[in-house]
Amino acid sequence: DTEVTQTPKHLVMGMTNKKSLKCEQHMGHRAMYWYKQKAKKPPELMFVYSYEKLSINESVPSRFSPECPNSSLLNLHLHALQPEDSALYLCASSLDSNSFYEQYFGPGTRLTVT
Amino acid sequence: QQQVKQSPQSLIVQKGGISIINCAYENTAFDYFPWYQQFPGKGPALLIAIRPDVSEKKEGRFTISFNKSAKQFSLHIMDSQPGDSATYFCAASIGQTGANNLFFGTGTRLTVIP
Numbered sequence: 001d002t003e004v005t006q007t008p009k010h011l012v013m014g015m016t017n018k019k020s021l022k023c024e025q026h027m028g029h030r031a032m033y034w035y036k037q038k039a040k041k042p043p044e045l046m047f048v049y050s051y052e053k054l055s056i057n058e059s060v061p062s063r064f065s066p067e068c069p070n071s072s073l074l075n076l077h078l079h080a081l082q083p084e085d086s087a088l089y090l091c092a093s094s095l096d097s098n099s100f101y102e103q104y105f106g107p108g109t110r111l112t113v114t
Numbered sequence: 115q116q117q118v119k120q121s122p123q124s125l126i127v128q129k130g131g132i133s134i135i136n137c138a139y140e141n142t143a144f145d146y147f148p149w150y151q152q153f154p155g156k157g158p159a160l161l162i163a164i165r166p167d168v169s170e171k172k173e174g175r176f177t178i179s180f181n182k183s184a185k186q187f188s189l190h191i192m193d194s195q196p197g198d199s200a201t202y203f204c205a206a207s208i209g210q211t212g213a214n215n216l217f218f219g220t221g222t223r224l225t226v227i228p
Contacts, residue, residue, distance in 0.1 A: 004157070006157075040201075040221065040223075041220070041221070042203050042218030042219065042220060042221055043158065043203075043218060045216070090157050090158075091157075092157070100207065100215060100216055101146045101148060101163070101205075101207040101215075101216060102148070102160060102163070103160070103216070104159075104160070105150075105157030105158045105159065106157050107155070107156050107157050108155075108156070108157050110155075
């Protein structure tokens, strides 16, 4: 299985809602990543988890809260988002943090904040 | 500051033609140069990658040419097909863990006309 799955595919939420994005991989990878991608732009790194521990937080606002319950699962909890947070949220994984250059991306969750 | 400069922004090629996308960098510490292909509504997929000790790498119709002295690298797609229509991102990374070390170019939207 060489796939990273993400749910939901699409999400529309109001600014007062609380929602979560989910990412799963069964490749035995021990590094997992959250990216934000705006239209016609490259992915921007948000968070990196290495062996289930948060290793990088790229100064992301606290309304985004990551969680890594186990080595296969990565969540992104969303609360009090702003319309400018609307974007494609991508999850990725790599064998470990030393192999960050070879990342496997999921299909993304298209988030719209109204 | 954009660590990796990519051009052109968009490219239209006839079926069977050669698509060429160029990238340039300044940081000589970069030691791995992957290319990602992204179809609309999908996450980026690692396409091909090269290390600076090699001047060319070919995988099927895709070739990376690398010019270390000029700090430039390019992707050539031979016999371009409509199915190659996608956005292509070059990237560069530094072999150092614990930091955000995968830098993406701004992307090239390729359209292959039948």
